[in-house]
Amino acid sequence: MDGLGNPLRFRLTAGQRHDRTQAEALIAGYESDYVIADRSYDADDFIQVVEESGAIPVIPPRRNRRSQRAYDAHLYQERHLVECLVNKIKHYRRIFSRFEKLDESYLGFLCFVGALIWLR
Numbered sequence: 001m002d003g004l005g006n007p008l009r010f011r012l013t014a015g016q017r018h019d020r021t022q023a024e025a026l027i028a029g030y031e032s033d034y035v036i037a038d039r040s041y042d043a044d045d046f047i048q049v050v051e052e053s054g055a056i057p058v059i060p061p062r063r064n065r066r067s068q069r070a071y072d073a074h075l076y077q078e079r080h081l082v083e084c085l086v087n088k089i090k091h092y093r094r095i096f097s098r099f100e101k102l103d104e105s106y107l108g109f110l111c112f113v114g115a116l117i118w119l120r
Contacts, residue, residue: 005081007114012107024049034058034072036079042069088117 002008008030011022020041027035027050035050036058042065050057058076061069089095092113100106 005085006118007085010107010110010114012103012110020046027053027055034075036076038079085117089113
């Protein structure tokens with residue numbers, strides 16, 4: 001997602017898989033100053049990938065982490081744009097009800113909705 005809350009890429013995963021498995025692929029090829037994500041993305045390997053790309057990770061550490069990392073809490077508040085994007089996507093009943101059973105059809109309509117969001 002860009003700084004205005006517009007979607008840049010979609011990756012479809014199984015419902016029981018964690019989203020972090022696709023995080024590296026989603027940020028690959030983009031140059032950014034910061035990567036903002038929630039606590040579930042706090043893994044040493046992902047943080048290392050973010051730092052190697054030249055970006056600063058703005059990811060709060062999990063509570064059970066032995067050594068708590070510092071992060072910019074003020075900048076982390078910009079993550080609300082992700083929640084707003086998910087809310088915009090859920091306005092389309094076909095998306096949240098998952099009427100399309102094939103991944104290609106579902107992802108195609110999801111990209112169509114992403115284009116509509118860009119055009120607003």
